[in-house]
Structures are given as structure tokens and as C-alpha cells.
Amino acid sequence: MRDGLVGRTVTDLDLDFVLLQDAVQTARTLAKYYGAGFVLLDAERQIARVVFKNITVDFAQAEGNSLEQDLRRRDFTVNAIAFDPFTKTFIDPNKGQEDLQRRLIKMISPDNLQDDPLRLLRGYRQAAQLGFEIEAETKAAIQVFSPLLSQVAVERIRTELVYLFNTPNATDRIQQAWEIGLISPWFKSANQQFQQLLQMDLSAKKLGKIYPQLSQELSQGLRKNLKISLLGIAKLSFLCNQNPTLAEAELLKLKFSKIELKSVLAILKGRSQINLLKTRDLSLREQYFLFQGLGLLFPALIVKAMAAGFSLETFSPLINRYLNSDDPVAHPQLLLTGNELMEALNLRPSPKIGELLLEIQLGQIEGKVTTIEEAIAFAQQLL
Numbered sequence: 001m002r003d004g005l006v007g008r009t010v011t012d013l014d015l016d017f018v019l020l021q022d023a024v025q026t027a028r029t030l031a032k033y034y035g036a037g038f039v040l041l042d043a044e045r046q047i048a049r050v051v052f053k054n055i056t057v058d059f060a061q062a063e064g065n066s067l068e069q070d071l072r073r074r075d076f077t078v079n080a081i082a083f084d085p086f087t088k089t090f091i092d093p094n095k096g097q098e099d100l101q102r103r104l105i106k107m108i109s110p111d112n113l114q115d116d117p118l119r120l121l122r123g124y125r126q127a128a129q130l131g132f133e134i135e136a137e138t139k140a141a142i143q144v145f146s147p148l149l150s151q152v153a154v155e156r157i158r159t160e161l162v163y164l165f166n167t168p169n170a171t172d173r174i175q176q177a178w179e180i181g182l183i184s185p186w187f188k189s190a191n192q193q194f195q196q197l198l199q200m201d202l203s204a205k206k207l208g209k210i211y212p213q214l215s216q217e218l219s220q221g222l223r224k225n226l227k228i229s230l231l232g233i234a235k236l237s238f239l240c241n242q243n244p245t246l247a248e249a250e251l252l253k254l255k256f257s258k259i260e261l262k263s264v265l266a267i268l269k270g271r272s273q274i275n276l277l278k279t280r281d282l283s284l285r286e287q288y289f290l291f292q293g294l295g296l297l298f299p300a301l302i303v304k305a306m307a308a309g310f311s312l313e314t315f316s317p318l319i320n321r322y323l324n325s326d327d328p329v330a331h332p333q334l335l336l337t338g339n340e341l342m343e344a345l346n347l348r349p350s351p352k353i354g355e356l357l358l359e360i361q362l363g364q365i366e367g368k369v370t371t372i373e374e375a376i377a378f379a380q381q382l383l
């Protein structure tokens with residue numbers, strides 16, 4: 001109802017139905033009837049989900065004895081508007097529609113926030129997504145209750161954080177959430193990077209104007225099933241400690257996946273590599289290792305560096321290499337495989353083969369090697 005009333009469009013529709021009885025059974029019947037997926041989310045509280053291709057429909061048993069009671073137990077007034085499809089009337093005991101008009105996130109009551117402290121962070125996340133303000137008393141209550149957030153399962157916190165990182169122009173909200181103590185326990189040193197974090201969306205926009213492809217890559221996930229966007233990962237890399245070991249500890253506490261963790265660390269490493277650009281150009285070898293370390297994360301590093309004050313022009317040569325799939329430095333192609341090298345030189349498998357292949361690759365980049373024969377002779381010479 002909230003999203004419909006403000007005209008918000010989403011790619012995946014999420015419908016929430018409240019039933020006074022038989023919620024799970026109704027969901028099961030519907031799933032069967034439409035051949036859709038069925039997931040029992042909470043047997044005790046009677047919540048089930050029916051999954052269609054781009055639509056998720058949740059059925060929940062009303063909490064309390066009436067829909068009004070159920071709506072009074074929710075988090076924010078704008079999230080507690082119901083519509084009766086039979087009578088075609090709104091049921092809005094908390095005056096959520098008024099707050100929608102005023103574009104306000106307002107708590108239903110402080111007790112409701114305490115009942116499920118994730119709601120404290122949901123408030124900031126939804127304010128960011130909807131472009132709403134947080135009403136003054138609600139903001140004050142969130143600040144008072146902020147220590148309670150640590151009682152919530154970190155998986156739920158992480159989900160909210162990812163939403164925040166993926167929301168464009170929400171870095172000021174992230175900063176505010178940190179300043180009132182909501183997310184600072186997980187990112188203790190973030191305040192040192194806020195100035196740069198706040199520049200991120202602007203830098204992404206600047207980059208996208210000249211290189212639309214990079215802008216598109218930044219809005220996507222590293223993999224299909226990864227919710228956090230590349231730009232989100234770059235923002236996360238600002239929030240956590242800039243020392244990779246300390247950053248790793250922070251991200252592990254929040255149970256970020258291995259690939260998210262590796263991505264942030266790759267960006268932090270890349271960030272220190274490009275510091276050299278302040279005084280000189282990178283050698284071909286250095287460029288090769290930079291591209292190898294980053295892979296698809298390259299645009300995320302560029303935005304981060306721009307937010308830190310580097311000019312876009314500094315990166316033009318590197319960006320051109322990245323965008324050219326035939327570029328040997330950014331997208332090197334092996335002249336020969338490890339097996340072929342072992343056969344040619346009569347070698348046994350050992351870590352040395354990897355080292356030789358790397359040297360051949362670097363020789364190729366530096367123009368010392370162009371054919372397979374030259375590659376073999378080059379390796380022989382090294383041996």
C-alpha cells in the first residue's frame with residue numbers, strides 16, 4: 001500500500017496480505033492452484049510465502065484479534081496502511097496516509113521499536129529509499145534505543161545495510177545512522193572517511209557521463225545472486241577500516257560472504273596501489289597486477305579514488321585499457337598453457353610452472369614475447 005500510494009515502482013513486486021485465519025492454508029492452496037512456489041516462513045506465527053516469477057506474495061495471520069490491532073503493532077505509520085479488497089476501503093488507524101503525504105517516517109510507538117530493534121535501522125533505510133525525512137521524536141527514539149540493535153541477528157542487519165549501500169544518494173543517511181550510534185559499533189573508524197563517502201554518488205555520476213558502460217556495471221552485482229552492487233561494495237569499502245586486516249574482522253562480524261569480503265579487500269589493496277599515480281605513471285607490470293587484483297571491480301576502485309580527490313583524467317589510460325577487451329595488460333591472453341610449457345621443456349608439475357607462465361605473460365605485455373616459440377625460449381632462458 002505504501003509503495004502504491006507514493007507511486008514507487010519496483011522490479012520485484014512484494015504483496016503482503018493479512019488474514020484473520022488460515023493464512024498458511026490459504027497460501028498453500030493458492031500456490032497449488034497457480035503452480036507457484038510455496039515457502040512456510042514461520043509456522044508458529046502463521047506466515048507463508050507464495051513465489052511467482054517476479055512477484056512475492058506473503059500471507060500472515062493478523063497479530064491480535066483484528067486487522068486494526070495488527071496494524072498498531074507495526075513499525076512505522078506509513079508501513080501500517082491496509083486496503084480491504086472486498087469493501088475497497090483503506091484501514092489506516094495510525095494515519096499513515098497523512099505521513100505519506102508529509103513524506104515522513106514516523107514510529108507508531110517507541111515500544112514497537114523496542115519490540116524489534118531492527119526497525120531502528122529499517123527507519124533509516126526506508127527514509128533513504130523513499131526520500132523521506134525521519135520525524136523528530138522518532139529520530140530521538142531511534143538514537144536512545146540504538147544500543148539495542150546489537151541484539152538483532154547480524155544477517156538481518158547486513159540485509160538492511162546492503163539496501164542502504166545500494167540506494168543512490170543515501171550516503172548522508174548512512175553517515176547520520178553512524179553518528180547516532182546505530183551502525184558505529186560495526187564500523188568503528190568510519191568517521192575518518194565520511195567526507196569521501198559523501199562524494200561517491202557524485203563521482204559515479206561524473207564517471208557515468210563519460211563512460212556509460214562503467215556506470216551500468218557499477219549498478220550491478222558482481223554476480224547474479226549477489227545483492228550488493230559494485231557501487232555498494234565501493235561504499236562499504238569506505239565504511240570499514242582502511243587497514244585490510246581490521247576491515248576483514250569487521251566484515252566477518254557482519255557475516256558478509258567470502259566474495260563480498262574479497263571484493264572489499266581487493267578495492268583497499270587497489271587503492272594503495274594507485275596512490276603511486278600521485279607521483280608517477282604505473283609501469284606495465286604494475287598496471288597488470290592492478291587489473292589482475294581487481295577484475296570486474298575496476299570501476300568500483302575508480303569511483304572510490306575519484307571520491308578521494310583523484311581526477312577522472314588520471315585514470316583515462318587505465319579506463320581505456322579496461323574497456324578494450326583486446327588490451328593485453330587489462331585482458332591478457334595466455335600464449336600457452338601450463339601443460340604445453342611442461343611438455344615443451346620436459347618439466348614436472350611444480351609452483352615454478354606458474355611463475356614461468358606469469359613471467360611469459362609479463363614478457364608479452366612488455367613486448368619481449370609474441371609467439372609460442374618465443375615464449376618457450378623465454379622460459380628456457382629464465383630457467
Ligand SMILES: Nc1ccn([C@@H]2O[C@H](COP(=O)(O)OP(=O)(O)OP(=O)(O)O)[C@@H](O)[C@H]2O)c(=O)n1
Pocket residue numbers: 014016073074075076079080116118119122
Ligand atoms: N521488522 C519489521 C518488518 C516488517 N514490519 C511490517 O511488515 C511489513 C512488511 O514487511 P517487509 O515486506 O519486510 O517490509 P516493507 O516495509 O514492505 O519494505 P521492503 O519491502 O522495502 O523491505 C512492513 O511494511 C511493516 O508494516 C514491521 O513492522 N517490522
